[in-house]
Amino acid sequence: MKPIWNEIQPADRYRASSNGLLQDYDQKVISLLYQPLIGPQCYSLYMTLWNEVEVGRLWSEDWNHYHLMSFLSMNLSEIYEARLKLEGIGLLKTYMKQTDDIRMFIYELQPPLSPEQFFNDGLLNVFLYRQLGRTHFQRLKHFFSDRAVEPGEYRDITRSFQDVYAAKIGPEVLNEAEAQQISRLEENRRYIEKTAAPVIKIENTHFNFDLLYANLRDELIPLRAITPEVREAIVKLSFLYGLNELDIKKILLQALTADLEIRVEDLRKIARSWYQIEHHDELPRLVDRFQPEADAKERKEPENDEEKFLRYLETTSPRQMLIDFSGGSEPAKADLAAIEEVMFAQQLPLGVVNVLIQYVLFKTDMKLSKNYLEKVASHWARKKLKTAKEAMAFAKKEDRQYKQWLNNKEKNGTGRRKPVRVEKLPDWFKKEDQKTAAAAVQADGESLEEKRKRLEKIREQYKKG
Incomplete structure (x- = not known):
């Protein structure tokens, strides 16, 4: 568990308050638009604090955090992390006052964004789309919208204030200055009203x-x-x-x-x-900066060259890998378009796509044949390959079949037999007879060993960051 005892303890007291009047419609927004992003624990904490605030008022009674732990069946670490998520997404502000050994917290609930603000936010709507997918996202958009009045069908005949009302001048009228003075609230009070939701602001600490x-x-x-x-x-x-x-x-x-x-x-x-x-036709998803232990394995540093190369394949974009292969040159638009089309059509994971590109490049003399790329990709999609390691093993297993596809394509495409091309293989496709293969020379004069050295150089650059 994350050490949080310096931040909060079960005996610490708190009061819930509301920054303005929260309404039933706000609950629908939080339940349907925010909950998929923040999760059920954050939603439960927000709704519990909301219900503790008396209906029509802005403050709850004092409680300690033992109460929240028992009521929500959550430990203190879970409550603390849920609180941070609510703060980060703009639904909660936290204030703290310490007197001697007693700490008092105020949890001020913030109203959610309106549906129009949410769907035009530029951050939250993208994260929600990534979380729910197109169909459910469209359903929510229709739920929070309705048909507008067509300006061409009707004309506005609404009367203005001065069309309907007039000011009567006479001795019985109250003094204007007195009315303004009486309307002012005391310094420590505020009106109960609906307030605007705070828009999420990204602090620019990362862009120059x-x-x-x-x-x-x-x-x-x-x-x-x-x-x-x-x-x-x-x-x-x-x-x-x-x-x-x-x-x-x-x-x-x-x-x-x-x-x-x-x-x-x-x-x-x-x-x-x-x-x-x-990123393989995916949108970014919302994740916590304090990552759970489940991600520790994913963040673990590779221990050997094979793991480093697999990490490279699993984390590098196809465009960047093509740049690495060409020694820094920008790939052709036609090659990127072919890869994009395959990625969208076959929905292969990133590591599998990179292995596919390497395999096809070596098989087609570094030309990235679109037809061959699509044919192998569709086969791998049907086999449901998930990782670069699986794709490497499967490519070795099916190499004879793919070689036959390629030879048939060449025979059918030209009407005459082409010169025999020396077989080239990526570095990870080493066989027991690699000494014989290494002696083969390509038509353009670059040996397979030189090709391997160039790939090794790419990997060395990756290891150096």
């Missing part, structure tokens, strides 16, 4: 705008195109998709209109497409 502007000086993008709205979108997108300054520059170039302006919606679409190509 000075570096971005320096990169833009040589491009056609004027700095006036980076409006405050665009700047805020850049901060969100860089956080959401892990974009650096160079990535953002490329995306801005694509989003620039003929009028030298940048629309935030275009920026979002291009960034989303870039991320999905890089």
Whole structure:
């Protein structure tokens, strides 16, 4: 369990309060839009604190945290982590006062975003889409929306205030200054009212705008195109998709209109497409910065060269792997398009896609044949391969069959027999007769051993970070 005794203890007391009046509609928003992101424990904590606040009032009675532990059947660590998640997503503010050895907490519930704010947030809506999928996401969007009045069908005949009311001037009218004075609340009180939800702000601690502007000086993008709205979108997108300054520059170039302006919606679409190509048609998901122990295995450092190479295959985007293979050159758009189409159509995991690319590159003399790529990919998808290691083993097992597919394709495509091509294999495809294979020379003069050395160099660069 995470050591939290310095942060909170069961005997510490708390009061729940509400930043404004919470309504039944807010409960629907939290239940259907927020709960898939924060989980049932956070939802239970929020609703428990809400119910402790008296209906129509803003404060609960004093309780200690033993009460919460018993009521929620959660240990103190779970309550503390649920509290942090609620704070991070903007549903809770926490205040603490210490007097001698007694600590008093105030848990101030914040209203959720309106459905319109949520579905246009740029962060939460993307995370929710990733969590629920297209069908259920569309269902929720329709649940929280309805048909609007068509402006062309009706005309607005609503009367204004001054059309209906007039001020009567006379001695019986109260003094205006006195009315204003009496309306003011005492310093330690506030009106019970519906308040606006705090919009989630991403603190810009990770993106260097000075570096971005320096990169833009040589491009056609004027700095006036980076409006405050665009700047805020850049901060969100860089956080959401892990974009650096160079990535953002490329995306801005694509989003620039003929009028030298940048629309935030275009920026979002291009960034989303870039991320999905890089990450196998997936959107980012919301995870905790304090990761559970279940992820410890995933974060474990590789112990040998084989594990390092597998980690490289499982974590490197296909685009970056092609760049590594070519010694730093940007891959051709046709190659990226072929890989993207296969990724979207066959839904293969990232590690499997990278093994597939390596296998096809070596089999087709580094040309990345689209037809051959699609045929092998569909076979691997039917076999439900999940990891790079499984894909390597399966490629070795089915190599004879794939070689026959390739030979038949060449015979049918030309009408005459092509010169026999020397067999080339990726480094992980070593067999017992590798000495014989290493002696083979490719048609372009590069031996298989030289090819292996180049791949080894790529792996060495990866090990150095």
